[in-house]
Amino acid sequence: MANARGIGRRNGVMLLAATVLAGCAPRRRAGPAPIDLFAAASLREVLDAALADHRGRSGRTVRAIYAGSAQLARQIEQGAPADLFVSADEVWMDWLERRGLIETAARCRLASNTLVLIVPDATPLTSVNLASPTDLAAQLGDGRLAIAEANVPAGRYGREALTRLNLWQSVADRLAPGGDVRAALALVARGEAPLGVVYATDARAEPRVRVVAVFPAASHALITYSAAPVQRQDGAGDPAAAKAFLDFLNGADGQALFRRFGFAPAPV
Template identity: 50%
Template structure:
C-alpha cells in the first residue's frame, strides 16, 4: 500500500509540475507580402534555429494584410510590397513610431509558361498585344495590389496598356497571377523577378525597365499593437547582415 501511495504521490506531483509549467513562448506574428513567401519562411527558420521562438508568418497581398491590420487583427510586424499600403497604416496610427524602414527592392518581369517559345518586345513598336492574341495577361489586381500597380504603371509608360488592358485577368495577389501562367491559363503574366525565380514552370520573356514604374520598395515596420518581445529583435535580424543575405539568395535587391 505504501509503494502504491508513493507512486500516486509522484504521479500527482508530475501532473502539478506539468500544469504549472509556463506555455511555450510564441514568436512574433508577421504579415508579409505574398512575394516574400520563400524568403521570409527561410528567414523565420534561420531565426528559430538560433534558439528563438519561430515567427508566425501570414502571406497575402499587401492590400489585404494592411486592411486586416487596420481592422485590428493581432500582428507584430508588417512587411509591405509597396510604400503606399504602409502609408495607409501609418496615417491610421497603426505603426510604432521610428520603426519604419525600407527593407528590400525587386524587379518587374513578364513571364510565359516554361515550354512557351514566344519572344516579346515591350514598348512602342513592340509586339506584346500581338503575342497575347486572344489570350489573357495575368496580373495582380492593379486597383489595389502593389505588383499590379507597378505593372500597370510600367505598361502605361511603355505604351502597351491601352492595347492589353481589356485582356487583363486580375488576380488577388502576385502569386495567384504566377499560378495562372504556371498552369497555362494565361499565356503571359506580370510578376516580380523573385516570383519567376521561385518557379520552374515559367520563364522570363522580358524585363521591365526600372524607369518604367515607381521604385519597388518593401518597407517593414513594427505595428503599434505588437505584443511579442521578439518583434524588435526579429526586425533587426531581417535588416541585418544575416537577414539581408537570405533575401539576396532569393533574388531580392538588398538595401
C-alpha cells in the first residue's frame, strides 16, 4: 500500500513538473496572416499552382476563394475580407474602382483567354459550324446549351459571341445557365448538357469534355484577366504582402505559369 502511495506521489510530482515546464516553455509566435485572394473560377488551377510556388519562395500563405467575378466583386463591396481580387473581365474591376475599393495604381492585366464550344467527351460529335444557326440547333437536339449567367464575364462574352454570329435566336430559349463558368463546364462534363460555352483553359482542365468549335476573337470583347489589391473596409490585411503576390503573378515566373496552363498573354 505504501509503495502504491509512493508511486502515486511520484506520478503526481512528474505531472506537476510537466505542467510547470509547459507553462514556462516559450510560445511560438504566430506567423503572418494569410493573404486572402478572391479570383475568377476559371483561374483555379493556375492560381493554386502560383500560390504554392509563392509560399515556397516567400513563406507567405495565400488563401484563395474562387467564384464568378460578379459574385466576388459584390462580396468585396459588402465588406468581405479580400486582400487581392482577380476578375475575368475589366467590367467588375471598373465597378470596384468607381467605388474606391481597389488600389488603382497597382491594377494590372495578367492574361487573356479564348472562348470555345464543348461537348461531353463520350459524344461522337467532332465539330460544330458556328456559321450555321441550324447546325448549332441540330447538335443541341432536345438538350440545352450550358453557359454562365449573363452578369458573369464568361456568360457575357458567350452571349455577345452568339449574338454577333447570328446564333442567339436559335438558342436563347434553350439555355442551361450556371452561376459561373465552372458550373457550365460541370453540366457538360456530367453529360447533363450536350453543348457548353466555356473558356479554352476550362476545357483543358476537364478531361471529360472536348472542344468542337472556337469562337472567333472578333465575335466578343477581348477576354482579359484584371487584378488589383483591395482597399479593405475593415482596415486589416497586409497591402504590401498582397502587392508582392501580385508582382509575382505579373513577373516572369508567374507569367510562365499562366502560359503553362494555357492562358494567352495579357493585352498591352
